[in-house]
Amino acid sequence: MGTKVDIIVAEIGSTTTVVNAFSKFDTNPEFIGQGQASTTVLEGDVNIGLRLAIEDLAKNMGQETIEYGQLLATSSAAGGLKMTVHGLVYDMTVKAAKEAALGAGANIKYITAGKLRETDLEEIHHINPNIILIAGGVDYGERETALYNAQLIAAMKLNVPVIYAGNIENQKEIKKIFEEKGLELYIVDNVYPKIDVLDIEPTRLVIQEVFENHIIHAPGMENVRELVTGAIMPTPGAVMESSKILYEDIGDLVTIDVGGATTDIHSVVEDSEEIARMLLNPEPKAKRTVEGDLGVYINMQNIVQSIGKDILSEKLKISEGDLEVLTENHKSIPETDLEKRFVEVLTEYATITGIHRHAGGLRALYGPGGKTTIAEGKDLTPVKYIIGTGGALTRLMSRVDILKQIAKSNRGMELLPNDGAKILIDNDYIFASLGVVSKEYPKQSLKLMKNSLKI
Numbered sequence: 001m002g003t004k005v006d007i008i009v010a011e012i013g014s015t016t017t018v019v020n021a022f023s024k025f026d027t028n029p030e031f032i033g034q035g036q037a038s039t040t041v042l043e044g045d046v047n048i049g050l051r052l053a054i055e056d057l058a059k060n061m062g063q064e065t066i067e068y069g070q071l072l073a074t075s076s077a078a079g080g081l082k083m084t085v086h087g088l089v090y091d092m093t094v095k096a097a098k099e100a101a102l103g104a105g106a107n108i109k110y111i112t113a114g115k116l117r118e119t120d121l122e123e124i125h126h127i128n129p130n131i132i133l134i135a136g137g138v139d140y141g142e143r144e145t146a147l148y149n150a151q152l153i154a155a156m157k158l159n160v161p162v163i164y165a166g167n168i169e170n171q172k173e174i175k176k177i178f179e180e181k182g183l184e185l186y187i188v189d190n191v192y193p194k195i196d197v198l199d200i201e202p203t204r205l206v207i208q209e210v211f212e213n214h215i216i217h218a219p220g221m222e223n224v225r226e227l228v229t230g231a232i233m234p235t236p237g238a239v240m241e242s243s244k245i246l247y248e249d250i251g252d253l254v255t256i257d258v259g260g261a262t263t264d265i266h267s268v269v270e271d272s273e274e275i276a277r278m279l280l281n282p283e284p285k286a287k288r289t290v291e292g293d294l295g296v297y298i299n300m301q302n303i304v305q306s307i308g309k310d311i312l313s314e315k316l317k318i319s320e321g322d323l324e325v326l327t328e329n330h331k332s333i334p335e336t337d338l339e340k341r342f343v344e345v346l347t348e349y350a351t352i353t354g355i356h357r358h359a360g361g362l363r364a365l366y367g368p369g370g371k372t373t374i375a376e377g378k379d380l381t382p383v384k385y386i387i388g389t390g391g392a393l394t395r396l397m398s399r400v401d402i403l404k405q406i407a408k409s410n411r412g413m414e415l416l417p418n419d420g421a422k423i424l425i426d427n428d429y430i431f432a433s434l435g436v437v438s439k440e441y442p443k444q445s446l447k448l449m450k451n452s453l454k455i
Helices: 046-060 090-102 118-127 144-156 168-181 201-215 235-250 273-278 300-307 309-316 320-328 337-358 390-395 399-408 431-437 442-453
Strands: 002-012 016-023 030-038 065-075 081-087 106-113 131-134 162-164 185-187 232-234 253-258 263-268 286-291 361-367 370-376 385-389 422-425
Touching: 002 046, 002 431, 016 046, 016 431, 030 046, 030 442, 046 065, 065 235, 065 431, 081 090, 081 118, 081 201, 090 106, 090 131, 090 201, 106 118, 118 144, 131 144, 131 201, 144 162, 144 168, 162 168, 162 201, 168 185, 201 232, 201 235, 232 235, 235 253, 235 263, 235 286, 235 385, 235 431, 235 442, 253 337, 253 390, 253 431, 263 337, 273 370, 286 337, 300 309, 300 320, 300 337, 309 320, 309 337, 320 337, 337 390, 337 399, 385 390, 385 399, 385 431, 390 399, 399 422, 431 442
Parallel strands: 002 065, 065 232, 081 106, 081 131, 131 162, 162 185, 253 385, 385 422
Antiparallel strands: 002 016, 016 030, 253 263, 263 286, 361 370
């Protein structure tokens, strides 16, 4: 016996592949089931895990088989794009480029400011990036640096896509430089068009497009197009898409996704007027940070070392020897009460550390006129909603308590959400899936999102 659903979305993660099934998009959209299996990147073909997850979905729905109209996907399984960024002034154009990359599935491996040196070119060769971003100069401002850097990068003939997102006066010359070498070039609006203005969305969209082209050639992902019929988005980009759609409906929010390999924080929030007056540099309204050392499975040992084995043993009320056994036999999905408690402690550390890195803070400066307070980084004080998504923060018993610790962790100078922020959980674990679906069905996706969050 089988059944037909409209859309299945696969979230192919570093450790687990989750599939979500949806129907009735034209009338009354419904989330109708979920399946999961281990991701099979190491076996060289993620389709194995994807098929197993669809079989698990069928079993969970009491069916022998599942037919579907479309199969879409988000992926972080093969890692992000390796990217290098080359701008003019570090605090301005390079920072803007970095913000664009982090929302779109790219991992920045190298950043330069000013004219490239010989050692910079050697480092780019060594990294062998999947994509290069050239920025620099506000519109109708400094021109020479970006042109100089473009000529050197084009001469390297790396055969990777290059994005130019700098001073618009340079666009014709940049196009000519890369056309003459027969290299792939994307020209987009300046990421830093004028002082105190960031425009990162055009660059972000191009990086996502390059990600989709790249991901199907990554190890284990080559055959994914055999099954996936529609879009493949980077999972963090999909979560950001959902966060932005939800922001338009309910207001300032932060979404936290603690995963097996990384902890991703997505905020969509306007700075408060008071903090905006103190800010040294502008921040994007939609900001993402990815913490590559904060994962509760692949990077579990990093968190264990950071907490300290003595403190962790005390928290879990076990000996250091038992902790050693626990870490050596760590599973991607915890089963026993002790394993679950262990993951809860790891998740709380990843959540608090991740959001402290994402948020800005206040700093006192002392000068001839006395003390001045300045603000640096992202202002999360206006946040009304803290949303937990991803495997850990949707399934652990203490998920709400973990997110409540954010406000309690403020030492007074951090621009963190306060204790008035409401905690919401993506109970159906469908946030990333709906980010992909929202490209075609925005209103229906918003409805399903709010159902999952129970608002």
